[in-house]
Amino acid sequence: MTRRFAIRAAIATLALGVLALAPAAYAADSVDPAADKAAFQKFFTGKFPKLKLEDFVNGPYSMNEDLHKQWEEKEQFPPYEFSLEAGKEMFSTPFKNGKTYADCFPNQGIGIRQNYPYFDEKEGKVVTLELALNRCREANGEAPFSYVKDDMAALTAYMAFTSRGKPMDIKIPNDPRALEAYQKGKEYFYTRRGQLNFSCATCHIQSPGERIRAEVLAPALGILNAMPIYRSEWSGMGTTSRRFTTCNSQIRGVPLNPQDDEYRDLEYYLSYVSNGLPISGPGARP
Amino acid sequence: MSTAIRAIFAASALLLAAATTALAASEADYKTAYAAAEAANKEAGLLRNQWTTTASTLSAAKKAGEAGDFDTAVAQAKEAEALAKASIFQATSEKERWKDMEVR
Numbered sequence: 001m002t003r004r005f006a007i008r009a010a011i012a013t014l015a016l017g018v019l020a021l022a023p024a025a026y027a028a029d030s031v032d033p034a035a036d037k038a039a040f041q042k043f044f045t046g047k048f049p050k051l052k053l054e055d056f057v058n059g060p061y062s063m064n065e066d067l068h069k070q071w072e073e074k075e076q077f078p079p080y081e082f083s084l085e086a087g088k089e090m091f092s093t094p095f096k097n098g099k100t101y102a103d104c105f106p107n108q109g110i111g112i113r114q115n116y117p118y119f120d121e122k123e124g125k126v127v128t129l130e131l132a133l134n135r136c137r138e139a140n141g142e143a144p145f146s147y148v149k150d151d152m153a154a155l156t157a158y159m160a161f162t163s164r165g166k167p168m169d170i171k172i173p174n175d176p177r178a179l180e181a182y183q184k185g186k187e188y189f190y191t192r193r194g195q196l197n198f199s200c201a202t203c204h205i206q207s208p209g210e211r212i213r214a215e216v217l218a219p220a221l222g223i224l225n226a227m228p229i230y231r232s233e234w235s236g237m238g239t240t241s242r243r244f245t246t247c248n249s250q251i252r253g254v255p256l257n258p259q260d261d262e263y264r265d266l267e268y269y270l271s272y273v274s275n276g277l278p279i280s281g282p283g284a285r286p
Numbered sequence: 287m288s289t290a291i292r293a294i295f296a297a298s299a300l301l302l303a304a305a306t307t308a309l310a311a312s313e314a315d316y317k318t319a320y321a322a323a324e325a326a327n328k329e330a331g332l333l334r335n336q337w338t339t340t341a342s343t344l345s346a347a348k349k350a351g352e353a354g355d356f357d358t359a360v361a362q363a364k365e366a367e368a369l370a371k372a373s374i375f376q377a378t379s380e381k382e383r384w385k386d387m388e389v390r
Contacts, residue, residue: 031362036389043389181350195337201387227365254336261333 031179033172033272036186040057040273048209057225057280059218063209067216067286080157080230080282083237087158090151095140101155105138113156113163114279117268119169119178126181126264129156130239147258148245153237153282155230159229160281167224168279170272185269188262189220194253200266203247215286222274224267226283233286240267311356320347321362326370336376340369 016142044056047056048063061071078084091109094100102108106115116129127135133155145151172178192199203212204220211217215233225242230269238246241258244266248255323344330336347362 038390186388187384190387191380192384192387193335193380195339195373197376199384199387203388205387205389249338252338254331254338254341256334 031183033179033182037273037275041221041276043220044208048219052273053276054278056091056219057222057274057277057283059223059226059285060209060216063219064216071284073145073286077244078230078282079232079284080228080237083154083228084157084161084231084282087154087156087161089154091158095137095142097140098246100131101136103259104132104139105136109159110162111166113160113281114169115171117264117271119173119175119181119268121173121175123180124184126268128240128259128264128267129159130164130241131259131264147239148242149234149236149238153239153242156228156239157282160279161213163279164281165278167276168222168271170268170275171274180271181265182272184262185265185267188266189269194248194251196251198251218285220270220273222277222280224271225274225277226280226285228281229283229285235280266284311360313351313356316347316351316356316359316363319360319367320344320351323347323363325372326367326373326374330370330373330377333374333377335373337369337373340366340373343369 013225041053045051045053050055051062058068058071061068091101102110106112106261113129116124119125120127129185130147130152133152137144145155157224174184189200192202201219203217207217209216224240227243228237229243230237234242241263244263245255245258291349295313323340327336327340327344330340342367343362347366350356351359
């Protein structure tokens with residue numbers, strides 16, 4: 001009797017243990033973008049309690065007082081201004097067929113940056129602003145631009161400028177493919193790669209505000225809201241694609257092609273968790 | 287006595303010569319080592335996780351091989367294979383380990 005009781009007690013304890021562990025394991029594997037976003041933003045506001053939520057979009061300038069002062073001075077004559085002007089002109093110049101970029105976008109392309117990237121349910125994939133711009137060009141018989149700099153940076157600079165101050169507003173439709181894309185983007189963000197064994201999170205979650213060599217690392221929160229950026233290190237403008245590919249090569253990983261699915265998903269994830277923070281692009285960075 | 291010493295020296299010299307010949311890498315060794323490294327790097331590519339250092343070490347192996355320096359070529363190819371295998375290990379282990387880093 002005692003032995004039987006002991007066996008029953010052991011089985012009951014085991015069952016309870018399994019039940020107790022099951023929800024935790026499920027939670028780790030379930031996809032809940034809203035909960036992710038809340039946790040992500042709470043992490044940063046907790047880590048930097050003196051910073052206003054909207055200040056995170058200023059990257060390293062929000063983390064370091066000296067840099068912030070330099071930035072304020074820089075903004076008097078911003079280094080991205082030439083690119084912005086060029087982008088404005090390009091945007092309004094008709095293609096050979098007489099159409100313009102405005103014909104490819106909602107609201108004639110003005111004040112819509114905060115809605116990109118979006119999940120295209122027809123295609124079943126994430127569409128970024130850079131991709132949409134090149135698709136617009138190709139649909140109108142023009143050659144696509146390089147995704148990493150110059151013309152693409154100028155166009156996205158202008159489009160970001162028309163959205164300045166508008167809160168990032170990325171939607172994840174109730175579509176398992178959209179959730180999968182979001183989840184893959186998250187996985188990419190946290191996955192260590194390259195010989196240096198760094199993930200995006202190693203620098204931009206674990207170490208924002210810290211220096212890596214001479215640079216102050218930006219927080220992941222709001223990091224894309226400032227895109228495209230003029231970087232002194234690059235001596236020029238760079239797009240989100242440029243940022244992703246150079247991050248990969250800096251950690252000694254072979255970068256993927258700009259606008260490969262992984263980068264599109266990564267942009268989707270990173271933009272979604274920054275929902276609510278204002279668009280500040282084009283930006284300038286050291 | 288001196289004859290014995292001479293004999294020992296002669297035998298040592300012969301052994302050394304034989305050992306050096308045995309250790310020197312051939313073009314075939316280089317090609318085998320290079321193919322193994324290239325295959326491992328291709329596998330890393332399928333996992334979307336190649337390292338820039340694998341590519342540069344493979345290039346160094348090729349350059350040495352083309353110059354006929356097969357010892358260096360084999361050493362570089364083996365290094366490249368080790369790097370490629372490390373990148374495969376990283377990609378495989380990160381399939382689950384990335385979750386440890388996640389902000390929740």
